[in-house]
Amino acid sequence: MTLVDSGTGSRTRNQFFLQEGELPLFHVFQSLSTSENINIAIDVTRSYCLKAEADANQRVGMEFLYAYGFLDDLEQLIEKNLESDNPVNRQWGQLYKIIHLRRKRKLKTGEYLSLLNKLEADSVEIESLHMFLRVYAHFERKEFGRLSGYLDGLLENIHKIGDPMLRELFSVRMDEMLLTFHWKRNEMIIARKHGYRILQTTHCPRKKIDIHNTMALGYLFDSYHQAMEHALEAKRLANMTEDLTAIQGINNYTIPFIAAFHGRTAGISTPVESEAAHLALARGDIPTCISILSSFESLTPFQQYYLGKATSDLEMLEISYRRFISERSDHFFAKLPLLEMNKLNAVH
Known part of the structure; x- marks a missing residue:
């Protein structure tokens, strides 16, 4: 298929919708990405997802809309899939409804896992989405070490997925997970490899924001x-x-x-009070730091690190360190209290 040189998103969009039959979503996006401004390519593909009649495009379209943050459009397409004559589309619609509600923060971790447990996973695509959701649940609970149990299965499943658009979008999801996993294990060379790969491959601003934010903390x-x-x-x-x-x-x-x-x-x-305490500590205003943190009913490992550093309390720093490891499997930020403990021990 060739595009008529239009220079405008609306005319380009019409070229696709006037085709006899319906092109696969991947073909549409790839064709536009090479011949149009990427924002036009995203916008046209977004419209294409909503107007799609082919069952496969309706299914894959949900992942595209989710990946690019078009959550209101995703809600529309979910309903379309739930009303489909195709039982596979209805199954995908049920799963993406859970995914959508989680993304909109309308379901807590335990709630969406409970709903997930009631759904069958009888294809590599559906099984992959189940596994992604379970990994996200572990991350939400700060159980960063639990990804390793899903890694081989996800890599194998993604390799088996036939649709190139879905495989590409799932691969970006995988890179996001691996970035977080290796970051929390303090394996920064590997973590950054996944981070830079996402920045090079994704066109989604929301993803780029998240990755740049993570990379900032990782440096x-x-x-x-x-x-x-x-x-x-x-x-x-x-x-x-x-x-x-x-x-x-x-x-x-x-x-x-x-x-x-x-x-x-x-x-x-x-x-934010806790970060204001951290700033006070950095400026040498120890009384303000201690005053802010002493008013808290309970302290996070970060806040224990701030207070332990402010008071040169080795025991508190050690508790912070152990909590980062035991509660969060977070070997990266565990370096904060560990570095301070080493400084204090060197003085003594």
Whole structure:
């Protein structure tokens, strides 16, 4: 199929919808990506997903809309699949309804796992989605070490998936999981490989924001400049797409956290009390740091690290370290109290 040179998204869109029969989603997106502005390619493919009549396009379209953050459109396509004459489409619709509700934060971890347990997984595509959801549940519960039990099965399943669009989108999901998994194991060379691969392959701004934010934190111990470059790029993309949740997260947590760790706090502030305590600590205002954290009913491992560092309390730092490992399988951020313990031990 050849595209008529239109230069506009609407005319390009018509070229696809006037075709006899229905092209596979992957063919549409690939053709547009090479001949049009990528934003036009995404927008046309988004429309194509919603107008698709072919069962396969209706199924794969749900993953495309999910991956690119078109959640209102996804809701429409889910309903279309749930009403389909094809039992496979109805099955996919049920699963993506759970995926959609989780993404919209309308289901807690235990709730969507309970719903998931009632659904069969009788194809490599459905089984892969079940496994992704179970991994996300472990991540939400800070059980970062649990990915290894799913790794071989997911890699094998993705390799078997016939649809190239679905295989590509699932591969990006896989890279996101592996980035987090290796980051939390403090295997940063491998983690960054997956992070940079996502940045090179995805066209989704939301994913790029998340990855740049993760990469910023992942450079914490290595380079202030590289950490802050990723944080500022995440912020630029979040501002461009008006992603208020991301903007707040980057401004209130990521940037102050990196700045405080490196003692580069000029002009940095945050309304988040625990991170304000971290900034106070970095500025040498120990009383403010202790005052803020002492008012908390309970402390996270991060907050125990801040307070332990402020009070030179080796026991508290060790508790923080052990909690990072035992509660979160987080060997990366466990380095925070460990480095401080080593400094204090060197002095004594």
